[in-house]
Amino acid sequence: MPDKDVAVIGVGQSAFVRGYPGGIRELCFEAYREAMQDAGISSKEIKALIVCCAPEYDKQRSPSSLIDEYLGLNPAPTFMVESLCSSSTTGFAIAYSFIKSGLYDVVCVLGFQKMSEITSQDVQERMGRGADVMWESPYGTSMPAYYAMYAQAHFANFGTQPEDLALVRVKASTYGQLNEKAVYRKKVTFEQVMESGFVSSPLKVMDCCANADGSSCVILASADRAKELSKKPVWVMGVGQSNAPMNLASREHMRGLECARIAGEKAYAMAGVGPQDIDVAEVHDCFTIAEILAYEALGFAKPGEGPSLIRDKQTYLEGKIPVNVDGGLLSKGHPIGATGGSQLRTIVLQLRGEAGAIQVPNAEIGLVHNIGGVGIYGNVIILGR
């Protein structure tokens, strides 16, 4: 049984798309409206707004205030939080603390990114500057290249094969076709993945998620307010965060995601559960290799044994630990600041039994694993009903 101190009482998400036609106000409103309708509360209940995004993708600086105003939340305080791709799970951790500390009783976590404001080439360049701009990014490093290094290290250490990576994308597309909010909704075959061209060896086009525009929204409340406002609260059981060195030269190895392993340990300890207790998980699969690294970091498989999970289909809906059954980033796309909130939404729907075609029967405990940058920021959140 979870401690019932802080609850999620509403979740929402915009469609994730390539090229959203409106501005950031409208984009954010899409997720907000859905989350507020889900929660069944009015804007006056929101006591603080945490806006999560990676800046520099559009001209607006300090978007949090603009969004606070557009959503009609003034004078509720707001600010922006950023930890690259893990921004909205970081925002979730802050919201948890705000409520648990008694500072605010209902908090809205709104993640968004509108990446189509700039060219794809500029996106790659700016993402690259999320690594060290003194020692790494000037030499041409980019996110696919970094994750290719993780893959190469896994291949070299554990005998993992390109085929294992392809299986992750096949699973993603199996479920992505059911997700009406996903960028990619076509079923992809093993052969199609294997035959897609290289981006950065061994990663092929279909090993990579897509940049996207999107928003997500999660509303949290104190126990008292949740009981008053919500018929279907989902409780926060564990919050774990960690950080790994930004410079690769400072890392002990590239065989796994240390930031996620440590964040997971913290979250499990706080929740009083272990990997065997997780009924359904969302993990940060920005590249196929990242999902395999997540299996190992979270203890779903031993180090080096992640590939066997996907080979045996244990992370499919029918397996022992269903992972990314909403299609993952590989299908949904990856609007940086919105991604964590989308993961949280999927788990909340699962725990409420509202996940429809992808429902894991009787899911009681769910986990969200989110990573920022080159395995730098690690966030693990455990929810229960």
Add this chain to the structure above:
Amino acid sequence: MPDKDVAVIGVGQSAFVRGYPGGIRELCFEAYREAMQDAGISSKEIKALIVCCAPEYDKQRSPSSLIDEYLGLNPAPTFMVESLCSSSTTGFAIAYSFIKSGLYDVVCVLGFQKMSEITSQDVQERMGRGADVMWESPYGTSMPAYYAMYAQAHFANFGTQPEDLALVRVKASTYGQLNEKAVYRKKVTFEQVMESGFVSSPLKVMDCCANADGSSCVILASADRAKELSKKPVWVMGVGQSNAPMNLASREHMRGLECARIAGEKAYAMAGVGPQDIDVAEVHDCFTIAEILAYEALGFAKPGEGPSLIRDKQTYLEGKIPVNVDGGLLSKGHPIGATGGSQLRTIVLQLRGEAGAIQVPNAEIGLVHNIGGVGIYGNVIILGR
């Protein structure tokens, strides 16, 4: 007597300068080193690092991870928080919650800005984009112009005069000359202020603070850890935050700072004190008019009566409520993300009786007022010993 739940156990600040010769790593280390020496603790005690800055002034994206690594804090989690000029007091509010909620027991709030990486013209342009880029900044609005509107509204409503503004700068320089970390350390005469050229009428050059490079650091701890680690804890009594509409068209008036008034009310209520109980205050004097608006927002003077406080020298060291006796932003300079931490440092030193030449005798309760953008983000923090 303050609730003794969360304490400040260490404070540090770099010199604020025009053109820091090192990089952001070194800049941040300067404040961190001083705060850690002040706290007398080792890096292993730090459980989370909150990095506060306004991005876009240098090439590095997501600097929090880089700084976490450079300070030797891995695997302690980190992220960036931004609310324009109030970023580090926002970070302080998060740190308070992290500790009060039990998530972390010792948290480091590190604010910095290196504005000299880009030209002054670019700084002005990017600052302008901290207002609405759809309806305002494309038409040439800039921060001096916005605050000139506040001044004009105050003049029109209350008969405030340019001479009142000049008195604020004279006070700032009176104390700024004693602050070895300030950009401007020369005494400025009333005539010099009045004769300085217009930037945006009625604001003259000497009504404006200077862009600067700098860092600040505040270390907070839980009651248990503070008692164990510190001989001189200063306690967090009140934390208030609010937000006003970014678009000026959505504001009811420009006569005062609503975000600060509401944040102040919240902080007073939480602390169980009122304006009359404050022994010493730091307020956000990005422009001279802003200090007068702060007097009124915080209840040190009634609306429209702020100028009488400075005319009567009531905000000097010998007055009824000493304000910005460290020279304020007008003397120290304003390295955006570092400013709030510098204000907090001054108040902490005052409450410990370690403020030297600017010590307010027997200061027991101090207040920090910080504003982001065009009166958008308001943060008020009350500390006590």
